[in-house]
Amino acid sequence: MERRSTSFFAGGVFRSLVSLTIFLVLSGLLASDDRTFSQASGLERGIRLREQGRYEQSLEILEKEINSTYSQENPGYRGRCWLNLALDYWNLGEVSRAENAFIYVLALVGEIKDEGLRDYAQTALHIIKLYREGKAFRERKKLKEAEKIFYEAINLSKRNEMHEFTLKCLRQLSFVFWNGNELEPILGLNEEALYISNKLNNFYEQVRSLNQLGAYYFYKKYILKSHDYFDRALVLAEKEKLLAKDSVILFNLAVTSSQLGLYDLSEHYIERALEFYQKGDDLATTISLLSQLAISIHKKTRMNGSLPNRERPRELLSTALELSRQAGLKYQEAEMLNNLGFVLLEVEPERARRLCLQSLKLGEELGEQKVIAASLNNLATMSFRENDVNRAQELYSRALSVALKVDYWPEIWTNYYGLARCLEQRGNYEKAFQTYQKALEALAPVRDSITFDLYRIGFDRGKKDVYEGLIRSLVKYRLGHPGYRADKLVFSALNNIKARVFMEELSRLSSGREGDNQVEELNKIDRMISDFLSQAEKVQDETAFSRLAELEYRYLRLRELNGQGQAALSNSRTTMPGLEQVQKEVLSGNELVLDFFLGQEASYCFVISRDHFRIIQLPAEQEIEKSIRLYIKLLASPAVAEEDLRMAGRRIGQLLLPVEDLRSENFSTLIIIPDGHLNWLPFEALIVDDPKYPEGQYLVETHNVYYIPALAMVNRPRVDNQVNGYTRELLAFGNPYHSRWFNNQVRARIYFAEGIHPDPDFHLGSLPFSQKEIKQLVKLFPENSCDLFLRNKASEENLKSVNLSQYRIIHFACHGLISEKFPQRSSLVLSSFKKSSEDGFLTAREIYTLRLNSELVVLAACQSSRGTIERAEGVIGLPRVFLLAGSQAVISSLWSVNDRSSQELMLQFYRSLLDGQSKDEALRQAKLQMIRKGKSHPYYWAGFILTGDARSIY
Numbered sequence: 031m032e033r034r035s036t037s038f039f040a041g042g043v044f045r046s047l048v049s050l051t052i053f054l055v056l057s058g059l060l061a062s063d064d065r066t067f068s069q070a071s072g073l074e075r076g077i078r079l080r081e082q083g084r085y086e087q088s089l090e091i092l093e094k095e096i097n098s099t100y101s102q103e104n105p106g107y108r109g110r111c112w113l114n115l116a117l118d119y120w121n122l123g124e125v126s127r128a129e130n131a132f133i134y135v136l137a138l139v140g141e142i143k144d145e146g147l148r149d150y151a152q153t154a155l156h157i158i159k160l161y162r163e164g165k166a167f168r169e170r171k172k173l174k175e176a177e178k179i180f181y182e183a184i185n186l187s188k189r190n191e192m193h194e195f196t197l198k199c200l201r202q203l204s205f206v207f208w209n210g211n212e213l214e215p216i217l218g219l220n221e222e223a224l225y226i227s228n229k230l231n232n233f234y235e236q237v238r239s240l241n242q243l244g245a246y247y248f249y250k251k252y253i254l255k256s257h258d259y260f261d262r263a264l265v266l267a268e269k270e271k272l273l274a275k276d277s278v279i280l281f282n283l284a285v286t287s288s289q290l291g292l293y294d295l296s297e298h299y300i301e302r303a304l305e306f307y308q309k310g311d312d313l314a315t316t317i318s319l320l321s322q323l324a325i326s327i328h329k330k331t332r333m334n335g336s337l338p339n340r341e342r343p344r345e346l347l348s349t350a351l352e353l354s355r356q357a358g359l360k361y362q363e364a365e366m367l368n369n370l371g372f373v374l375l376e377v378e379p380e381r382a383r384r385l386c387l388q389s390l391k392l393g394e395e396l397g398e399q400k401v402i403a404a405s406l407n408n409l410a411t412m413s414f415r416e417n418d419v420n421r422a423q424e425l426y427s428r429a430l431s432v433a434l435k436v437d438y439w440p441e442i443w444t445n446y447y448g449l450a451r452c453l454e455q456r457g458n459y460e461k462a463f464q465t466y467q468k469a470l471e472a473l474a475p476v477r478d479s480i481t482f483d484l485y486r487i488g489f490d491r492g493k494k495d496v497y498e499g500l501i502r503s504l505v506k507y508r509l510g511h512p513g514y515r516a517d518k519l520v521f522s523a524l525n526n527i528k529a530r531v532f533m534e535e536l537s538r539l540s541s542g543r544e545g546d547n548q549v550e551e552l553n554k555i556d557r558m559i560s561d562f563l564s565q566a567e568k569v570q571d572e573t574a575f576s577r578l579a580e581l582e583y584r585y586l587r588l589r590e591l592n593g594q595g596q597a598a599l600s601n602s603r604t605t606m607p608g609l610e611q612v613q614k615e616v617l618s619g620n621e622l623v624l625d626f627f628l629g630q631e632a633s634y635c636f637v638i639s640r641d642h643f644r645i646i647q648l649p650a651e652q653e654i655e656k657s658i659r660l661y662i663k664l665l666a667s668p669a670v671a672e673e674d675l676r677m678a679g680r681r682i683g684q685l686l687l688p689v690e691d692l693r694s695e696n697f698s699t700l701i702i703i704p705d706g707h708l709n710w711l712p713f714e715a716l717i718v719d720d721p722k723y724p725e726g727q728y729l730v731e732t733h734n735v736y737y738i739p740a741l742a743m744v745n746r747p748r749v750d751n752q753v754n755g756y757t758r759e760l761l762a763f764g765n766p767y768h769s770r771w772f773n774n775q776v777r778a779r780i781y782f783a784e785g786i787h788p789d790p791d792f793h794l795g796s797l798p799f800s801q802k803e804i805k806q807l808v809k810l811f812p813e814n815s816c817d818l819f820l821r822n823k824a825s826e827e828n829l830k831s832v833n834l835s836q837y838r839i840i841h842f843a844c845h846g847l848i849s850e851k852f853p854q855r856s857s858l859v860l861s862s863f864k865k866s867s868e869d870g871f872l873t874a875r876e877i878y879t880l881r882l883n884s885e886l887v888v889l890a891a892c893q894s895s896r897g898t899i900e901r902a903e904g905v906i907g908l909p910r911v912f913l914l915a916g917s918q919a920v921i922s923s924l925w926s927v928n929d930r931s932s933q934e935l936m937l938q939f940y941r942s943l944l945d946g947q948s949k950d951e952a953l954r955q956a957k958l959q960m961i962r963k964g965k966s967h968p969y970y971w972a973g974f975i976l977t978g979d980a981r982s983i984y
Contacts, residue, residue, distance in 0.1 A: 072098065073107070076114055080121070083231035083270075089118045109138040109147050116154065121194060121232060129158050150192075157183050157195045164202055173210045180206060197226045197235055204242055216246045233270040237263045241279055248286065251439060252479040253489070257286035258587055265584075277306035281315060284322050290480070291488025293330035295583070297323060298576030313353060317362045320350040321369050328373045333491055343373045364392040364401045371408055375415075383412055403433040403441040410448055414455075423452040443472040447496050454499065459507035463523075466500040482586055483535040483914075484854065487900055490531065494901045497527045498629040505634060505645055514609075517643045521609040524625060524636060528703060529740035529904050533606075535914055536743075555585045556876070560869045563782050563855070564775045578782060582854060585875060606742050613640050616744050622697040624688070625741060628654060628706040628901065637688050638741070639697065646688060651901075655707045658682055662710050666925035668969040675968060676717050680726055683716035692718050692732070699734040699950065699980075703741060709905045710896070712924055714957065715972040728968075730957050736950040736980040739904045739913075743978070756838040756883075759815040760808065764843040765801035766824040766861040768794045772870060776847070776859065779871060783849035783856065794859060800843035800890065803933035807841065810940050825861040826868035835883040838983065840917070843932075846891035846908070847871070853897045853906040858889070874911045882916035885983045886949065890936060892926040895975060909977050919949055919978030931970045935960055943983060950980035 072095035079088035092115045095101055101108040116131030135151040160183035167176035180203040187195035200223040207215045220242040227235035244259030260282045267273040273280075280303035287296035300323040307316040324343035347370040354362035371385035386408045393401030410425030430445035432438075446469035453462035473493060480486045504523055508516040559581050562574075607616060617623065623638040628651035635646040648654060661678045664670045686708075691697060702713050714730035729735060738744060768776070773793040780788045801820055808816045817837075819828050824844065834840065845859040854874050862870025889895075889908060897907020904910065909920040921939075923932075935956045942952035953976050960971040 073111055073114065076111070076118075080114065080118055081231065083233050085118045085121045089115065089122075092118065105138050106142045106144055106147075109135050109142065109144060112138065113147060113151065116151075117194060120154075120198070121234075123198075123234075125158060125161070129155065132158070150190075153186065153190055153192065154195065157187055157192070157199070160186070161195075161199060161202065164199075164206075168202070168206050168209060171209065173206050176206045177203065193226050193230060194232070197223055197230065197232065200226070201235070201238060201242070208245075213246060213249055216242065220246065233266060234272055234275065237267045237270075237272055237276050237279070240266065241276065241282065244282055244286075248282075251476040253286055253289050253476055254480040254482060254485060257283065257290065257583075260286060261580075261583065261587070274306055277303050278315065280306075281319055281322070284319070284326070288322065288326050288329070289489070290485045291333070291491045292485070292579070293326045293333070295576060295579045296326040297330075298573065298579070300326070313357050314359055314362055317350045317354050317359065317366065320346045320353075321366060324350075324373065325369060329492065344370065347373060360392060360396055361398060361401075364389050364396060364398060367392065368401060368405045368408065371405075375408065375411060379412055379415070383409065386412075399432050399436045400438050400441070403429045403436075403438055403445075406432065407441055407444055407448065410445075414448065414451060419452050419455050423449060426452065439472060439476060443469045443493075443496070446472060447499065450496075450499055450503070454503050454506070459503045459510070462503040463500055463507060463519075466496055466503060469496045470500070483531050484586070484906070486531045486534070487903055487906065490903070491900065495630075497902055498627075498631070501527065501627055501634070502629060502632060505632075505647075508645070518609045520636075520645070521612075521638075521643065522606070524627065525606045525741055527902050528625065528627070528705070529743075529902070531903055532739045532910060532914075533742050539914055539916075552585065552588055552879075555581060555588060559585060560871070563779055563871075564869060575782070575785070582875070586854075589875075589879065607744075609638075609643060612638065612741065612744070613643075618699075620696065620698045621701055622688075622691055622699070623701045623703065623741060623744075625703040626686075626705045626708050628708070633705075635686065635688065637691060639691070648686065651706055654685070657685060658707060658711055662707075662924075665712065665715060665968050665972060668928075668967055672967045675715075676725060679715055679728070679968075680717035680719070682711075683718055683726075683729070687713075687716060687718065687729075689719070692729075697733070699736075700729070701744065701980075702735060702737045703739070704737065704904070706899060706901055709899055710924060712968070712972040712975055714954075714975075715968040728961070730954055730972075731961070734948070734950040734954050734980070736953075736976040736978075738978065739910070755836075757836045758817060758838070759811045760839045760841060761817050761832065761834070761837040762804045762807060762841040762843070763819045763824040763829065763860060764804035764841075765797040765820055766844050766859065766870070767821045768859070768861070769863065771864060772862055775862075775869070775871075779847055779855075779857070783847055783852060785851060794845050797843060797845070797929055799929040799933040803890070803936055804841065804843055806933075806937055807940055810937075810944055822861055822863075825866065826870050826872055827862075827866055829860065829872065830868065835881050835916075837884055839886045839888070840882070840884050841888040841890065843890040843936075846889070846894045848893045848896045848907065850896060850898055856897060856908055858891055858894075858908070874908060877908065877911045877915055880915045882912070884917045885919065885979070887912045887917040887920045888936070889920060889922040890927075890932055891923065893923060895922040895924045895973075895977075913978055917978070919976060919980065921949075921953065921974055921976050924973045924975060925969075927973045928970065931960070931965060932974075934963075934965075935971055935974060946982055946984050948980055948982045950976055 072091055076088045076092040076095065079085075079091065092111050096108060096111045096115065101111055112131050112135045116128045116135065119125075119128035119131055132151045132154045135147055136155075139148040139151065160179050164176045164179035164183065167173070167179060180199050183199045184196055184203065187193070187199060200219050204216050204219045204223070207213070207219070220239045224236060224239035224243065227233075227239055240259050240263035244256045244263065246256075247253075247259060248256035260279055263276075263279045264273070264283060267276060267279060280299045284296045284299035284303065287293070287299060300319050303319050304316070304323075307319060324346035327346075328343045347366055351363065351366035351370060354360075354366055367385045367389035371382040371389065374382040374385070386405045389401060390405035390409070393399075393405055406425050406429035410422045410429060413419075413425060414422035426445050426448040429441060430449065433441035433445060446465055450462050450465035450469060453459075453465055470493075473496075477486065477489055480489055500523055501520070504516075504520045508520055559578070562578055562581060617638070617640050619640055621639070623636075625636040625638065626648075627634045627636065628648075630651055633648035633651055633654060635648055637644050637646060649657075661675075661682055664675060664678070700713070704711065714728060714735045716729045717726040718729055718732060719726050720732070770793075776794055777788045777790075777792055780786065780792075804818060804820065808818055817832065819825070842858055847855075847857050847859060849855045857871040857873040860870050860872055862868060889912075894908050895905065897905045897910070899905055909922045912920045938956035938959045939952050942955045943949065945952075947955065953974065957971040957974075960966070965971065
């Protein structure tokens with residue numbers, strides 16, 4: 031399509047008209063009357079404003095100009111004012127007023143014999159006629175006729191370079207294809223519309239095109255890409271104050287946020303949308319918003335492991351149901367009946383059944399396949415819970431058949447899951463695990479389109495039951511079919527489930543670090559987030575958390591687009607080693623892997639060595655958590671008697687550990703892959719029975735222990751020291767200085783990290799022994815091989831100013847702010863001052879962008895091991911981010927460790943490490959020394975754990 035610069039007429043006009051316009055302007059400029067030019071400039075200002083997308087302002091000027099004396103005396107000039115006025119009306123969507131204005135132009139043309147004006151106005155009126163006819167056909171569902179008419183209008187406007195008319199006709203044609211469920215043409219139409227609207231500075235049409243593109247990608251199962259387009263539409267709508275005209279964007283963002291597991295953000299968008307819709311007359315959208323809000327609240331409480339908050343969802347859905355009935359909106363009524371039944375499944379099953387049966391009947395009357403599929407699925411679930419497996423299987427099969435016909439992926443995977451549960455209940459374990467696999471295959475296209483690791487985790491969160499069912503059915507299948515084939519099936523499934531997102535992200539990042547395409551914009555949003563977090567007044571703002579989440583999303587999205595964001599996950603996944611490869615090539619003879627999988631019905635410990643693979647069944651997740659929760663809390667308190675801890679440690683050791691294997695002299699190293707709350711448990715503190723020691727021994731006294739997120743990480747390539755070419759051995763930051771001003775910032779950060787208000791007198795204390803620790807550490811290394819930053823110099827600015835990739839070891843002895851609710855807000859607290867360019871909080875999102883090459887990062891900070899626990903995925907916290915940033919291993923702490931004790935342990939660890947011991951052996955020796963020196967209470971030594979590559983550095 032040929033594109034030219036605009037003159038008086040937006041989008042270009044006939045050549046004859048262009049030349050005529052130039053002649054008229056030149057004639058005006060040569061006239062002797064200064065007032066003539068002054069009056070004519072009003073038209074120019076109006077045109078200029080329209081070219082900037084300021085249509086209301088352009089209208090205001092042109093309406094005054096039409097009534098001016100000069101305009102009244104010059105019909106040609108007045109005709110041009112009316113033509114530009116008509117274009118403003120058209121751009122604002124006021125079609126009738128645009129049509130009347132063009133008619134008035136034709137009336138004026140008769141007085142001045144202006145062929146250019148006449149031709150333009152006649153063509154515009156013909157396009158408007160086609161536009162009206164096309165809309166009428168679409169509304170009567172005569173879609174082929176509408177398609178033909180709109181293509182005629184588009185071709186006519188393109189031939190005459192009337193881009194503003196092309197733009198609106200493209201959008202209407204897009205609606206025709208939406209109505210006909212033809213998705214493929216929609217992409218090209220809206221991409222072209224977005225291009226034209228950008229050129230014309232038509233912000234409203236840009237917003238609508240972005241919204242349409244978001245909807246297209248949602249239906250194509252690209253959830254994150256869809257969310258991105260909706261978010262871009264929201265940013266532009268807010269900037270140009272257009273949100274009231276197209277607030278459906280907020281509803282769309284609520285839906286995609288919910289699909290990504292971001293239920294708080296979903297609720298935030300719905301609440302904002304309701305502010306607009308409750309004032310208007312779009313009842314159907316209001317009903318949908320109430321329903322989406324109810325479902326988000328219900329799912330959030332279920333995901334958090336608490337009983338569903340049934341009161342508010344029930345109230346919201348009951349209101350939505352009543353509104354739909356009063357308004358005669360049958361489709362919405364069918365949806366609300368089903369959704370209300372869904373939230374009542376667990377608490378009022380009989381009422382839930384009646385509601386879903388009503389929904390099914392109404393859905394069948396309307397021919398709404400998605401309603402039918404959802405209602406059948408809920409009815410099947412109720413039958414399964416009542417142990418009517420035959421009826422449940424029949425209903426799931428019917429629901430699946432309907433969902434497949436309309437490619438309704440949310441119901442496809444849930445119905446496969448339901449069928450798998452039925453098959454497992456019947457004892458057909460082979461067919462069951464195959465059907466669980468089909469559920470995961472149905473999710474794969476959607477999941478693979480989500481390129482953020484945190485959002486992939488959110489998406490996976492609601493599907494953990496499928497993973498659990500797959501493992502459970504495979505374990506049961508193996509019992510009836512013992513042998514190496516079954517072992518390999520179980521191992522393969524486990525290896526593809528545990529820390530799945532972590533391994534995908536690790537592989538993606540290792541294939542190429544991010545570029546520097548949008549560093550300035552990234553830094554700008556990062557500063558906005560930093561400023562937001564530092565403002566104490568935000569603590570009282572109820573919407574602050576959600577608005578912060580919006581900013582964080584935009585930062586993460588831009589970071590993703592800055593590098594490898596659009597790369598398909600399927601092209602960057604880690605090649606998972608098989609059981610045979612792990613046993614023959616990866617594990618050494620002295621290593622024993624304990625891979626834990628916690629489930630709601632049963633848990634397992636998978637014991638793997640070079641010679642055998644066996645499975646130990648454990649109690650359900652809830653029982654295990656109950657057993658270890660108090661023990662973990664007591665470990666972090668030196669006031670608790672060690673004898674009591676040893677008794678509890680023995681009991682938990684007997685519950686979790688493979689005693690026979692531990693007694694074998696073949697295994698000196700344990701590789702622990704924890705799950706759930708086992709991530710908080712230092713296994714080294716568990717007691718193992720030994721005939722030589724009646725009281726038993728701590729596990730650390732008999733074995734080296736280290737942790738990894740997934741077994742696939744054992745297969746991670748080792749750092750080549752010569753290739754990496756380290757020029758420095760150690761970079762250390764210790765005992766940062768914190769002023770009173772800075773502690774005010776800390777209190778605001780704590781609120782946004784945990785949602786609690788810290789004491790007004792709270793402040794970060796000094797860490798004098800950490801400072802002493804680092805000074806002593808440096809003396810252990812070769813002279814001039816270390817860089818040390820203490821107190822004021824231990825700043826975020828200094829950290830970011832050095833080339834981190836040249837350091838073999840990076841050590842932080844400082845405070846940490848750790849969030850178990852919002853892991854991206856966790857940070858290491860360094861020094862900062864009022865005039866610093868950095869805020870002093872090295873956040874998880876900033877660590878992610880660091881270019882590390884280290885063999886080890888040591889986080890001698892309080893509770894630096896902690897974060898958000900995700901089932902099967904592990905802890906989403908600082909150690910994970912440092913591993914993703916490029917470090918081979920991380921040492922971190924599970925609780926706040928005494929400053930002096932931390933100093934002693936770290937010094938011994940480094941001595942052993944520099945003597946050539948492996949990382950896990952060096953850490954073990956440091957802990958043993960603490961025990962021998964009279965600090966045998968686990969509080970002093972068990973809190974530090976090693977995650978990642980345990981091999982020696984020197």
